[in-house]
Every structure is written in C-alpha cells, then in structure tokens.
Amino acid sequence: MPEVTIRIKDNGPFLVTGPVRLLDDDGNAYDLQGKETIALCRCGVSKARPFCDGAHKECNFQSAERAQ
Numbered sequence: 665m666p667e668v669t670i671r672i673k674d675n676g677p678f679l680v681t682g683p684v685r686l687l688d689d690d691g692n693a694y695d696l697q698g699k700e701t702i703a704l705c706r707c708g709v710s711k712a713r714p715f716c717d718g719a720h721k722e723c724n725f726q727s728a729e730r731a732q
C-alpha cells in the first residue's frame with residue numbers, strides 16, 4: 665500500500681502527500697484533481713478552507729511543532 669505522509673510546515677499548513685481522499689463531515693469527497701500533495705490550512709484564516717491559500721503569512725500564524 666502506498667504511503668501517506670503529513671508534514672507540518674512551520675507557521676504554515678499541513679502538507680499531505682500520498683493517495684488520500686479528503687471528505688467533509690457529510691462524507692462527500694473533495695475533488696483533489698489528481699494532486700499528489702495538498703496543503704491543509706491549520707491557521708483557520710484561509711478563504712479556501714480546508715485548503716491553505718497562503719493567508720497564514722498575512723495573519724502571522726506562529727506554530728513550529730517538533731516530534732519528540
């Protein structure tokens with residue numbers, strides 16, 4: 665089975681790489697248009713949620729997680 669990777673970008677989105685399906689709470693799938701990597705907003709400011717639209721740079725979102 666192909667691997668899915670989620671990378672937490674400093675002060676930015678989750679980058680999800682791999683064969684994923686993204687569903688809303690009703691179970692409807694987003695059309696990912698065959699993209700291998702998607703960026704999911706974690707700052708809450710994107711106008712394209714759940715996707716990142718770069719707005720984290722303007723709202724000065726700060727978060728730099730590190731695995732322990």
Ligand code: FES
Pocket residue numbers: 675676677678704705706707708709710715716717718719720721
């Ligand atoms: S993380 Fe990029 S707009 Fe929210």
